[in-house]
Amino acid sequence: MICFMFPGQPLAKVPTLPDDAEFAEIAAIACDRTGLDLESFAWRGEPATDQVALQIYGAAMGLYRNRVLRRAGFNPAMAAEHSMGIYAALAAVDALPEGEALELTSRIGRTLAGMGKSGSYALGCVTGLSAAPVLALAENNGVYPANYNTSRHFLLAGEQHGIEAAMAEALEAGAFSVSSFPADAPLHTPLIEAIAPELHNVVADYRFSEPQVPLMEHIEQDFLTAADIPGFLVRELCLPVRWEATFLAIRRAGVTSLLEAGVGESLKKYNRWIAMEHG
Amino acid sequence: MSEELIAPVKQLIIDALRIEGMSPADIDTDAPLFGDGLGLDSIDALQLVVAMEKEYGVVVPDAATGTKVFQSVRAMAAYIAENRK
Numbered sequence: 001m002i003c004f005m006f007p008g009q010p011l012a013k014v015p016t017l018p019d020d021a022e023f024a025e026i027a028a029i030a031c032d033r034t035g036l037d038l039e040s041f042a043w044r045g046e047p048a049t050d051q052v053a054l055q056i057y058g059a060a061m062g063l064y065r066n067r068v069l070r071r072a073g074f075n076p077a078m079a080a081e082h083s084m085g086i087y088a089a090l091a092a093v094d095a096l097p098e099g100e101a102l103e104l105t106s107r108i109g110r111t112l113a114g115m116g117k118s119g120s121y122a123l124g125c126v127t128g129l130s131a132a133p134v135l136a137l138a139e140n141n142g143v144y145p146a147n148y149n150t151s152r153h154f155l156l157a158g159e160q161h162g163i164e165a166a167m168a169e170a171l172e173a174g175a176f177s178v179s180s181f182p183a184d185a186p187l188h189t190p191l192i193e194a195i196a197p198e199l200h201n202v203v204a205d206y207r208f209s210e211p212q213v214p215l216m217e218h219i220e221q222d223f224l225t226a227a228d229i230p231g232f233l234v235r236e237l238c239l240p241v242r243w244e245a246t247f248l249a250i251r252r253a254g255v256t257s258l259l260e261a262g263v264g265e266s267l268k269k270y271n272r273w274i275a276m277e278h279g
Numbered sequence: 280m281s282e283e284l285i286a287p288v289k290q291l292i293i294d295a296l297r298i299e300g301m302s303p304a305d306i307d308t309d310a311p312l313f314g315d316g317l318g319l320d321s322i323d324a325l326q327l328v329v330a331m332e333k334e335y336g337v338v339v340p341d342a343a344t345g346t347k348v349f350q351s352v353r354a355m356a357a358y359i360a361e362n363r364k
Contacts, residue, residue: 127321128342153322176328177321177342269322272297276329 003268004066004076005094008083008241009058010263011049011181013041022067028099030060032104033099039117039149049116049186050175052109055084058263059105062088062096065261074259078214078223080250083147083188083241084231086217086233092261093211095229100206107202108233112185115195121183122163125158137173145187147210147241150273152176155241157186192238199234206230218242243267245272281353288356294324296328308352324349331355335349336364 015115025034027038035045036056043053049240062085081089084105115121118257123146128135134154136144141156143166156166160182185192192199208229215224216233218241224232247270250258260267280339290301296319312319319327328339328350339345339360348358 125321127325150322152325171342174341176325176339176345178320266322269326271321273322273326276326 001223001253001255002074002257002259003250003253004074004089004261005258005269006062006066006067006079006085006089006092006265007058007083007260007262007264008085008103008243009055010061011054011218013054013057016261019066021125025062026060026064029099030056030102034101036106041111046109048106049113049184051182052113055078055105055109056102057073058084059087059102060269063091063101064264069259069261071278074266076259077236078216078250078253078255079211080218080246081242082246083236085198085262088262089215090208090211090229093213093215093225093278095211095215095226096206103257104202104206104233107205108199108237109184111195111198111202112187112192112237115185115191121186122160122180122188124152124163124167124170124180126156126167126170126176126178127174128152129154129170133173134170137166138168139167144186144188144191145240146188147243148245150239151244151269153270155188157183157189158191159186171189187237188240190238195236196234199237200230203230203233215271216246216250216253218246221246221264232237243270244274247271248278253263281356284359285352288309288359289350291330291334292327292352295326295329306352310351311350312355319349326342327355331359335359335362337362 029038036053037044055242059107077092079089087101087105090096093099138238141162143156143162146157161179167180169176170178208226210226217224219239285308286303319332331337338349349354
């Protein structure tokens with residue numbers, strides 16, 4: 001039983017893009033619907049931030065990998081998503097056409113980027129500490145847990161100075177590694193509720209079909225229906241991603257093979273760790 | 280002493296990280312494990328820390344030590360040789 005997993009936003013563009021007809025088609029759709037030329041990573045339409053470009057790139061690569069895997073004969077019995085992997089996942093399960101998924105990615109990203117005009121935000125990655133000290137240092141520094149990826153890998157989000165202080169505290173507490181990245185908005189935190197009405201307005205412009213492949217969401221590990229999707233798309237930006245719980249739920253559902261459809265292998269690595277701990 | 284550990288360390292990396300389609304001979308003993316070398320990241324490093332402790336009883340206590348230990352296969356082998364129980 002196969003599950004396709006759609007990862008979230010990549011941190012950087014891989015230097016070499018796929019060179020085949022499938023990617024050329026996806027890139028053309030992306031350029032048409034978002035204004036981003038994936039080859040040059042330049043805006044042909046209304047410009048947006050680098051983070052928005054990476055979000056579109058991530059969604060495009062998810063759509064591409066979905067096509068390639070299916071063409072190779074892999075047919076998923078279910079799908080799962082992590083963070084902004086939701087947009088490609090929606091297209092992969094036929095809940096939304098590919099072009100609309102890319103456009104939605106761009107519009108959500110641009111709405112999130114509006115927060116960056118009045119604040120300076122960042123994401124902080126902590127590897128090696130367990131949940132309790134990570135949650136404590138997040139609270140100490142006024143930032144929030146954004147991803148529970150494994151028992152020892154967490155992403156925090158919040159204002160940049162808070163993230164920097166939290167990363168320093170994590171190192172002092174014995175973290176194996178820490179790193180931080182600029183962000184347009186404090187993704188997966190309650191701070192996003194400030195722009196929830198705008199996000200709802202964006203989502204309301206799309207009509208979602210029933211997923212043709214069961215799609216497990218990363219908050220409560222439920223399977224999304226068409227009626228659930230609009231609310232989920234806003235709610236998921238206000239709440240942390242719970243990937244460890246999602247992976248364990250995928251396995252309980254009977255999945256025996258997980259294929260990552262996107263940039264990199266982060267989900268595969270999280271799964272490897274979780275499987276080591278849970279057998 | 281640490282030379283004898285080069286091949287087992289390469290196998291440990293392959294096994295711990297479940298790298299498919301790679302044999303110990305494919306791993307350069309002196310190439311960086313991170314970045315341009317084997318392309319590992321912090322998630323991989325933590326997995327190697329656990330594997331080294333399980334296999335050799337060797338502890339990597341902090342990030343600074345990890346940076347040195349995971350410079351290459353040779354550095355890993357040397358650290359294990361010096362600290363194994």
